[in-house]
Amino acid sequence: MEVGIRGYGAYIPRHRIRVEEIARVWGADAPTYKRGLGLREKSVPTPDQDVITMSVEAARHAIRRAGIDPAKIGAIYIGSESHPYAVKPSGTVVAEAIGATPEIHCADFEFACKAGSEGMFVALSLVKAGQMEFAMGIGADTSQGAPGDALEYSASAGSAAYIFASTQLVAVCEETYAFMTDTPDFWRREYQFYPRHGGRFTGEPAYFKHTLSCARGLMKKAKVKPKDLRWAVFHQPNGKFPAKAAEELGFTSDQYGQGLLSPTLGNTYSGASPLGLTAVLDVAKPGDRILMVSYGSGAGSDGFIWRVTDRITKVQKLAPQTRAQLEDRPIYVDYGTYAKFRGKIRKLTE
Amino acid sequence: MIGPVRYWREIPQRYRYEAARCSGCGKVFFPPRLVCNACRGREFKPVILPQAGTLETFTIIRVAPSGFEDQAPYAVGVVRLADSVKVTAQIVDCDLETLATGQKLRLEFRKVQQDGASGVLCYGYKFVPA
Numbered sequence: 181m182e183v184g185i186r187g188y189g190a191y192i193p194r195h196r197i198r199v200e201e202i203a204r205v206w207g208a209d210a211p212t213y214k215r216g217l218g219l220r221e222k223s224v225p226t227p228d229q230d231v232i233t234m235s236v237e238a239a240r241h242a243i244r245r246a247g248i249d250p251a252k253i254g255a256i257y258i259g260s261e262s263h264p265y266a267v268k269p270s271g272t273v274v275a276e277a278i279g280a281t282p283e284i285h286c287a288d289f290e291f292a293c294k295a296g297s298e299g300m301f302v303a304l305s306l307v308k309a310g311q312m313e314f315a316m317g318i319g320a321d322t323s324q325g326a327p328g329d330a331l332e333y334s335a336s337a338g339s340a341a342y343i344f345a346s347t348q349l350v351a352v353c354e355e356t357y358a359f360m361t362d363t364p365d366f367w368r369r370e371y372q373f374y375p376r377h378g379g380r381f382t383g384e385p386a387y388f389k390h391t392l393s394c395a396r397g398l399m400k401k402a403k404v405k406p407k408d409l410r411w412a413v414f415h416q417p418n419g420k421f422p423a424k425a426a427e428e429l430g431f432t433s434d435q436y437g438q439g440l441l442s443p444t445l446g447n448t449y450s451g452a453s454p455l456g457l458t459a460v461l462d463v464a465k466p467g468d469r470i471l472m473v474s475y476g477s478g479a480g481s482d483g484f485i486w487r488v489t490d491r492i493t494k495v496q497k498l499a500p501q502t503r504a505q506l507e508d509r510p511i512y513v514d515y516g517t518y519a520k521f522r523g524k525i526r527k528l529t530e
Numbered sequence: 531m532i533g534p535v536r537y538w539r540e541i542p543q544r545y546r547y548e549a550a551r552c553s554g555c556g557k558v559f560f561p562p563r564l565v566c567n568a569c570r571g572r573e574f575k576p577v578i579l580p581q582a583g584t585l586e587t588f589t590i591i592r593v594a595p596s597g598f599e600d601q602a603p604y605a606v607g608v609v610r611l612a613d614s615v616k617v618t619a620q621i622v623d624c625d626l627e628t629l630a631t632g633q634k635l636r637l638e639f640r641k642v643q644q645d646g647a648s649g650v651l652c653y654g655y656k657f658v659p660a
Contacts, residue, residue, distance in 0.1 A: 194623050227600065228622065228640040232653060236639040264641075264651055273653060277545040277639060509659075511623065520600070 183308045184352040184486065186345035187246025187495065190458040190502040191237035192338045192445065195224040196510045197518045199333055205515045206328045213333055218419020221510075222336035222446025224518055225322045230264045234339035234451075235320045236277045241499035242316065242341040243278060245350070250278045253343065254312025255285040257303055259295025259450045261368070261375075262322045263288050274318070292366060293415055294476020295319065296450035300342055301482050304353055307344045315344050321449035326374035327524055334418050336446025340454035350495055351461065351470070351486040357398035359390055360480030367477070377477070383421070386479050391415065391425045394481030395473045402485050406430040409485070410468035413439035413456040415475035417447045438463060439472075445506055450476075457486075459502040464488040532643060534650045544654035547581065547637065549615065550574035560615045582636040582660055583611035590626055597643050609635055609657055620656045634660040 198221045203210035214220060225234070235258055243250050256271045263270045271286030289295045289302075296319015303315035320339030325331030365386035368375035378386070391414055399405065406412070412431045414422035419442045426436040439456035448455055453474040460470055468488040475481045500508075519525050542548040543561045550562030554571030560579060565572055588607030591598070598604070605621040607629075620642075621635065635657040642654040 226622065228642070228656065230641060230651075232651075233639045233641055236653075240639075273545075276541055277653070279546055 181346050182349065182352045183304060183344060183346045184349040185342050186248070186314070186349055187242040187343040188458050188461055189238040189241025189245065189341045189499050190339070190455055190505060191234045191241065192502070192505040193223050193225045193229050194509060194511050195226060196221045196512050197224050198512065201515050202333055217333055218423065218443055219334055219446065220443055222334060223338055224513060224521055225337035227521055229337065230322055231258065231260045231262050231320045232264055232270045232273045234337065235270065235274045235318045235341065238318060238320065238339040238341035239274055239278050239316060242343050244499045245495040246343040248314055248343065250280045253280040253284060253314045253316050255303055255306055255315040256280065256318065257287050257289055257299030258318045258320060259289040259291070259299040260320050261290060261292055261295060261449055262324065291480070292476035292478050293417070293449045293452060294474045294480055294482060296340065296454045297474035297482040300454065301356065304344045307346060313345065317342050317344065319450040319454035321451050323447060323449040324374050331377065334447040336448050338445060338448035338451040338455050340451055340458050342454070348491055349489050350492045351488050353484060354487050355398060355402035355485040357394060357401050357483040358480065359394040359397055363479035365477045365479055382477070386477060387417065387421050387475055388425060390479050390481040391473055391475045392428060394483045395429050395471065398471065398473065398483035398485060404485065408469060409435065409471045411439060411460045411464065411470040412436045413453055413460055413470065413472045415453045415473065416440060416442035416456060419443040441506060455502060461492065462496055462501040462503065464492055466490045466492060532645060532652050537650055537652050547579040547655065549577050549579050551577045558615050560617060580612040580614050582634065583609040585631050585633045585635055586610050586616060587631060588621060588629060605629055607657060622656050623658045636660045
C-alpha cells in the first residue's frame with residue numbers, strides 16, 4: 181500500500197523585522213551578520229499568534245487541499261518547542277477548531293527543531309500501519325532567542341501541516357530514515373525563558389553531522405543519488421547551513437533554492453523543513469522526487485523521500501501558497517515593537 | 531476575565547463559527563439562540579458561517595478595557611459575512627489610518643484574551659484584511 185501526503189498547508193505571520201534593526205540596537209555590524217548567517221529579515225508573531233493559532237490556519241489549508249471530512253482525521257501530532265501551555269495540549273485546540281474531535285488521538289511532540297518532522301513521521305507511520313485513514317502532522321514554532329544573542333537574528337514564527345493518507349495522494353513517501361545521537365548543542369532547561377547553545381559546536385558535530393549522515397543514509401537506503409532528485413529541503417537555522425549541507429551532498433542551488441525560505445523567513449524551528457517542503461510542493465510537477473531532511477538539536481534528523489503525483493497540480497492553488505504568504509504585504513516593526521510583541525519587556529505585575 | 535467554563539461553552543462559535551439556522555423560517559443566528567425571533571420556531575440546525583465578508587462599520591479603541599491595554603489602539607468592526615449574518619470582532623494586521631468601510635476581510639484564528647499570567651488562554655476569531 182502506498183502512503184503519503186494527501187494535503188498540505190502553511191501559515192506565516194505578516195510581521196517582519198530586519199537584521200539591520202536588531203543589529204542597530206545591540207551595536208552589531210549588520211552586514212557581517214547578514215553575510216555570516218545568510219539572513220535578511222525574519223517573521224515576527226504578534227501577541228495574539230502562537231503555535232496553536234498558526235497550526236489551526238495551516239491545518240485548515242491542508243484540509244482544503246486534501247478535500248476530506250476533518251472528522252475522519254484519526255490523529256493530530258504537533259511538534260514544537262513553544263507550545264503555549266506547559267501543561268495542556270495544543271493538539272486538542274487544533275482538533276476542536278478544525279472539527280476533528282472527539283474520535284481522534286492527540287499528542288504534542290518536542291525535540292528542538294525536529295519536532296515537526298517527528299509528528300509527520302509518526303502520523304505517516306500510523307496510516308501505513310492501517311490504524312487510521314487520515315493522520316495529521318504539524319510543525320510550528322514561535323521561536324525564542326535571547327536578546328542580543330546570535331539566535332535573535334534568526335528565531336522566527338511559522339507552521340506547516342500535513343495530512344497523510346493512502347488515497348488521492350499528492351506525494352507518495354518512497355523512503356524514510358532517521359539518524360540520532362546524544363549531542364548537547366542547544367537546549368532550554370525547565371523554567372528558563374530562552375534556550376542556550378554551544379556556539380560553533382552547533383555546526384560540524386551537530387547540524388552537519390546529523391543532516392549529512394541522515395541524507396546519505398536515506399539516499400543509500402532508497403538507492404538514489406542527488407541527480408535522481410528534483411528537489412532537496414533541509415532544516416534551515418539560517419541561510420548558510422542548509423546551502424552548505426546541500427552542496428556538500430552534491431545538490432545544486434536549483435534543487436535546494438525553492439525550499440530555502442530562511443533568508444527572508446528566519447528559523448521557524450519545528451516549522452522550518454516542513455515549511456520548506458510546502459514551498460516545494462507549491463511548484464512541484466508530477467514525477468518530481470523530493471528529499472527532505474530535518475534537524476533537531478539534542479540531536480537528530482528525520483529523512484523522507486517523496487514522489488509527487490499527478491494530483492499535485494489540482495491542489496496547489498486551493499490554499500495560500502508559501503512563498504506568496506512570505507511576500508504578502510509584510511508589516512515591518514522596529515525593535516521596540518518586536519520586544520513588546522515577544523514579551524521581552526518586563527512589566528509591572530499586580 | 532473569562533473563566534474556563536464559559537470559554538469552553540463558547541468553543542463551537544469561537545473556534546468553528548457555528549451558527550444556528552431556524553428550521554421554520556431559515557433565519558441564521560450567531561451566536562445560536564433557543565427561540566427564533568422571526569417565527570418563534572424552536573428547532574435549529576447548525577450551520578458554519580462563511581469566513582469572509584465586508585466591513586460595515588468600525589471604531590478604534592484607544593482606551594482599552596482590562597486585559598486589552600497592551601493592544602491599544604486597535605480596531606473593532608462589524609463585518610457582514612457573505613450572504614449571512616453580521617459579526618463583531620477585532621480587526622488585526624491592518625493599517626488603522628487606511629481602514630475603511632467596504633473593505634474585504636476574512637476570519638483568522640487568533641488568541642483573543644488570556645486570564646492573567648497563569649489562567650486559561652482564550653482562542654477565537656479576529657478579522658484580517660483579505
